[in-house]
Amino acid sequence: MPTPLDAIRTDVTIDPYKIGNLLFDPGYRETRTRIASILGSDRIFDKSLRPHLNHRQLLRLSLRIFKRLLELRDAHGWSDLEFTLACRLQDESLPTSLHDITFVPVIASQGTQEQQAYWLPRCKRYEVVGCYAQTELAHGSNVQELETTARFDVTSGEFVISSPRLESTKWWIGGLGVMANHTIVQAVLHLPLPGNPLEYKPYGPHLFIVPVRSLKTHEPLPGITIGDIGPKAYGGFGTVDNGYVRFREVRIPRENMLMRHAQVTLTGEYVRPAHDKLSYGSMVALRAGIPVNLGWSLARAVTIALRYCIHRRQFAATPDGPEQPVITYASVKHRLYPLLATSYAYIIAGRELWAMYQKMLEEVVQQGNMESLAEMHSLSTALKVKSSTDCAKGLEEARKCMGGHGYSHMSGIGPLFANATASQTYEGDNYVISQQTARSLLKHVSALRSSSSTPTSLTASRSSSSRSSSRSSGSSTSSRSSISSRSSPSSISTEHHLPPSSSYLLNTLLAPAQFYTQRSSVKTSGDWYSPAHQLSALEHRAAYLVLELSTSLSTSTPQNWSSHTHTTHRIASAHADVFVATTFRKCVARASSSNLLPDDCAYGLRLLCDIFCLGTLVAGLPELFESGFVDATQARLLRRALDEAVLVRMDVGSAVALTDAFAFTEFEMAGSVLGREDGKVYEGMWRAVREGESGKEREFLEECLEITGHYRRRRGSAKL
């Protein structure tokens, strides 16, 4: 008998594999399938065990998992890529993950040739396992105020690492709790004053490699107080040993300072780095990697929820009819389909961001082009902020879509949310780092103003090269000039070069009277399906928010930045929306025009992109109204367009095909009984409660009888 999913698939003409070509590097799926099937045959990797364990048990399990992965690497001769993939297939970070994604890359980018030659091979053998210790008990966001010191002792040629007070204890450090034997420490460099070697001068935070546990015994080294910081909210990061460490005059050789950029000589002199921003690189990499990962996490949740909502039936449409799959209901479609679209959006835009990051690295290294570093920093920050907000919210929504059973550990979504929500905080708290994007956009606005020929009233032809490059990227169907009905900056000429992601800021050069009379020219709900209309509205919204902040700052006292930190979050989000929508549209346009995709696939993908853009616009309605760009009628048309896309145009078969395109392996889905491909959800739930844990309720007999017998036993004295 075909499963409900297979029955649905028979009618679908979308080819999931072809769609998947846009989401994966060539060969990736095949490798993943191969590795997943190896993992699937080993019970230690069984994700359904984890919800039954407490934090300490989870840590122990995750150490054993990693050990087993090393054995499999040897047994199968896995390449680095394959080994990384096997680690990632665990879904959750391991005590060694921060070693791989921070310790090693930081040494690779901040270490000298000799340092790399010394450390990296040991790292690869996991003989040295490290992590990255920046945050302290009292300081995280404000890196400049970190208190850990690294004082250079000229006599011995060593650095002395100290935590001056309790508050300077390093805290939250992933991998440090039980696993790491080394850590990179952000510490304020102190060098002796040339004239007076007993007095020291601070040179700000620098990076040092500090051994913390014995390679032989794994016991903490002298002067090191170290441990695990304990469980986290919602059981998140349960398999990671976030830890703390306090240093009491810990001595390390001079060679343990990472010296590719700044250096300290044998005699304690400071050599400045060529570019003081160069050390940003590795932080940008971490942020730039977040959106695509979160997109995949959401993709998994949506796949689970969609499958369950097809299987789950509740209520009949007609008195004697059969109960309907709950995916039939508008409220389920309106929650799930936009999430499906969101997961595609962040996978596609996240991959593009990552490609840009790689390209930037080359430019920085080969051409010393620092401008692209600044742009990368601002854009990756905005995307980190928006993708983490949307995906955390989306994961919880997907879980709720499944009703009661969604709250069981058997949904498999719990850990996805518990981990994802932390991404709103780590790699920079979203409200703190949004300010960096906003500052960079404001800088563009003032650079535009000071470099533009006719700053407030403009008539010449639209000519900025950056502008036109972004134009062509998004609007595949209609020309953008017809989008807004009144004044537009068709005429601006400026010397300032805007990066493509910010080209919409050109609009802020308009005189207020012009800017605030710009109107969308949408007249029908069908108009809202035009990419040009969608993107110009998203751009207008972002420009409006930047302009409002710029005006607000210029008309009030200078020190009031802190009273705008709410707005900067909205700005970073709106900025990200423009990039994500543009990139998604571009991807669809390219795939359709180049015949990469057959028509049916292209239609499905375009519809998904419409759902993403329309949903994003609906969420942005307040700004679209307040700026005057959209009126009540257009807003109602927008909602109607979204309704139509979600309730009418998207069919459940296409939705299934679009989740099939994710090509999740059986192994990846195994943590979710509700998302079972074969639809045997109830059997699976039954088996889960009967097997393994079966009979264990007996453990509780004593305690229960203590309660029910309480008053019987004390009958003589009882009042009840």
Place this chain on the structure above:
Amino acid sequence: MPTPLDAIRTDVTIDPYKIGNLLFDPGYRETRTRIASILGSDRIFDKSLRPHLNHRQLLRLSLRIFKRLLELRDAHGWSDLEFTLACRLQDESLPTSLHDITFVPVIASQGTQEQQAYWLPRCKRYEVVGCYAQTELAHGSNVQELETTARFDVTSGEFVISSPRLESTKWWIGGLGVMANHTIVQAVLHLPLPGNPLEYKPYGPHLFIVPVRSLKTHEPLPGITIGDIGPKAYGGFGTVDNGYVRFREVRIPRENMLMRHAQVTLTGEYVRPAHDKLSYGSMVALRAGIPVNLGWSLARAVTIALRYCIHRRQFAATPDGPEQPVITYASVKHRLYPLLATSYAYIIAGRELWAMYQKMLEEVVQQGNMESLAEMHSLSTALKVKSSTDCAKGLEEARKCMGGHGYSHMSGIGPLFANATASQTYEGDNYVISQQTARSLLKHVSALRSSSSTPTSLTASRSSSSRSSSRSSGSSTSSRSSISSRSSPSSISTEHHLPPSSSYLLNTLLAPAQFYTQRSSVKTSGDWYSPAHQLSALEHRAAYLVLELSTSLSTSTPQNWSSHTHTTHRIASAHADVFVATTFRKCVARASSSNLLPDDCAYGLRLLCDIFCLGTLVAGLPELFESGFVDATQARLLRRALDEAVLVRMDVGSAVALTDAFAFTEFEMAGSVLGREDGKVYEGMWRAVREGESGKEREFLEECLEITGHYRRRRGSAKL
């Protein structure tokens, strides 16, 4: 040295105790303090242990906790109220909670006198511990399709309880997993056909008391397959043994059917209940109790987050200045202050709802007034939907406000969210039950239409008694007639009696041309502080949504209700907003005018109410625009009003006083290191990781050495 909180408190003139008088019944705080101090001296109640335990360990702990509570009840001679309070101070439900909040009340309301006399004393002694089993593996929302059967065997005079298939297994039943020895079962009553006693006829779901575990051994009784369904998402409901049970021809005496309303005679005849809605009562009670509980949960989280954000300093305002408490930042205020307002709103409106419920019970019982039951059902549903959505979201937001440390179990907010989010699903999935509120509002609209004298164009004077009664309730300062600038239903006369919560629906009698030209007459941001303006906008928004749905339904095919289930959620939410805002405003007005509160207190409370109403309006901007009620300028003014309320008018001292009014005991705050009253957050975190768990990292030495030594040991063969 004064703590940072005390330093802030010295400047504040608001008297928290007086504010608290609006939140508590007389004497409650004192009782709570007394009981909390008893619990505080017993380590078994220490909440900081719980995050370290897995589900089974938590269950065991919670059984022991309850046992200890029984002992304390005896030792201190606690009254029922005191004992209930001691249970609630555990913060999380216990395996016996469902006994107290479902099993006992259902017997009390659905059982005959004899049944009550038999069961209730045993229940009070916890000799019989029960729960409420309605949901099945395959059916929750759709109660009519429940499959468990109760067939009456005339020969033996017994009911035979069966689960016909795997899918009919009862599932999710709180208290059933390990604790309960009885359960109330919702089962479809089957009675023999009079002529043919071998054929049965179904009479729909009825309630039966079924013993499931032996009173002597606590082992499952014959025919009963029973157990715990395992861990839940985010570790939520960790202390509750949600369970499953499957019945194989389990025989219970006829007397175990709850027979206060429907009855089955000895000979197997069915006696209909007087009112078929009467059995709703206990479900309504459960829903009606949710908003106030969630309000308190949010209150706790906001208290924790506010205290931490006062203590936590990050970044200086000036280059050499001291770092500022993060509460200084707009983004923190804009997140926390509205949540503080929201917690007040749900506590106040929730208490009012509960009072209305009590009053309704009397009316139903004494006067057979079923109309108020319908209204109570619709209103409590709307409030359950909105409060659970807002509070779950708010709890997670409060946690995030605390940055990195907010993600530690030491914030103490994790379990609050993990538990609260389930309230969006239990007692009826929010998207399913919203439809009940929407249906009831639509019914009012059509009743209004068919009973009004001049259905589409109206000119007489506003006279509906329900309308005018709601008028006086909310608008304490200005007359409501000046609120909207164009047509208003100043003229409608109708026979249909609208309950106060729905009086705004009168507006839907206007002709569309009139309704859609109604405009708010707000002209300054100060105008938005007028209760009349606030409430009329909220009312217009709710009326607009109902009207749109009603139009939409009347212009399309009849079976398309399922394509509106997204809208009904928005309707229930908007309906709840009107009630909550009105009730909050009424409470403030009453407290101010009656001199219950001194001026300073009244000012603080009024400001909080403004923040709630303005925040709710900002969230409702899309509908306010789409309906044409508010234009772009008014929206910008609204945002400015909210900004001013949050960033300027509310000061941190008042916010502290308003959280002090919650009067949380030290015991209640003990699960949160971050929320420490004495501000010793970092010391507390340090102690938490050093004590108790200290040195336990040694447990992992072996595993870690296995990893770091992996390639050393196999050096001969290693490729690396």
